[in-house]
């Protein structure tokens with residue numbers, strides 16, 4: 110039976126609510142990524158590792174808000190942090206410096222020593238945006254390079270070749286920058302230089318050829334949180350960017366406090382020039398952090414006369430240029446409190462979360478083997494994805510396109526019907542609240558689907 114039949118029967122209220130939502134919101138959603146066909150499930154409640162939809166169906170949640178919720182839903186530590194910071198002290202927002210900003214910066218730096226100086230933003234998107242401005246301003250070179258399949262936020266500079274069709278994407282050795290939205294070329298005629306992930310020969314050649322114009326190379330050290338870079342690739346990328354005076358930006362919005370507590374840079378022993386963080390470090394609330402080499406970050410330092418803008422008033426010629434960075438909500442006290450509570454809890458519970466993840470990965474693969482279904486898990490730390498293939502070598506976006514994507518989708522919908530939630534085709538992010546009960550529910554759903562439903 111096609112999984113949509115059961116899906117339609119189980120999620121009638123979601124269907125109705127989505128139809129109404131479409132009258133007001135394009136596609137019924139507030140972010141494109143929330144949409145999937147035939148229609149997304151509308152959620153209502155959550156607790157720990159569980160999420161409940163408007164029809165009353167319960168799911169083990171593996172989306173975890175795209176990896177943001179490291180402690181699951183409604184964690185007591187987060188509630189306490191909100192209670193103390195927001196309710197007890199009544200401090201929603203100051204718009205002034207406050208102590209938690211330094212406390213939070215110190216905590217982040219203890220795991221990311223490459224972040225010698227830090228600035229806060231309100232999302233991962235804003236973090237990479239600032240990182241790129243810092244890198245290009247610092248080097249005076251305006252072109253940037255990114256890797257095919259890597260996501261850094263939804264804005265003009267980087268919204269290229271996240272998920273391009275292989276007929277548009279060009280040769281692997283010199284990929285095209287394919288726009289992922291209409292309108293991009295209206296804002297800028299400059300496309301990023303596109304690089305092939307995990308292909309160091311081609312990457313080295315392309316960087317070398319463009320070095321005089323390139324201010325920055327931005328990369329997810331683990332693509333999408335689940336396709337690891339090869340060590341040799343990373344080591345060499347660090348060497349060549351350094352040699353050419355190009356700023357290496359590690360976008361650790363997804364990998365930070367997930368691939369390892371210290372992110373991809375801990376795993377690969379690489380010191381990037383700039384790092385961006387987000388997701389986990391907000392404890393479920395919007396945040397981003399940018400940090401890196403002191404000499405780069407300090408170009409945003411207001412000058413001795415107190416100027417914050419690099420503007421006119423006759424000062425420009427004498428005053429040192431300032432890179433402007435601001436945001437009404439930057440360093441929001443409640444979010445720094447929930448973020449700090451998250452990191453402190455992870456310090457206790459991260460190993461146990463890794464153990465759950467590794468067991469789940471191994472057991473899913475075992476069930477796949479037993480049912481003779483091509484199914485592999487791929488990932489590091491507390492995130493992974495399911496890849497329908499017998500091939501062990503998924504190096505990058507293109508390899509992924511050559512796996513059995515329709516089987517993966519079918520699997521996902523059957524699993525939704527059995528109460529296992531991730532957005533179809535998405536990753537699994539594990540929280541500290543996934544335990545024995547969730548493991549059992551997940552494996553019994555897999556067992557049922559792999560043996561009775563698929564194909």
Ligand code: PLP
Nearest residue numbers: 232233234260261262360362363
């Ligand atoms: N960078 C990476 C690696 C991400 O995974 C994401 C979000 O998924 C972003 C940047 C953008 O972050 P945000 O959605 O908080 O703007």
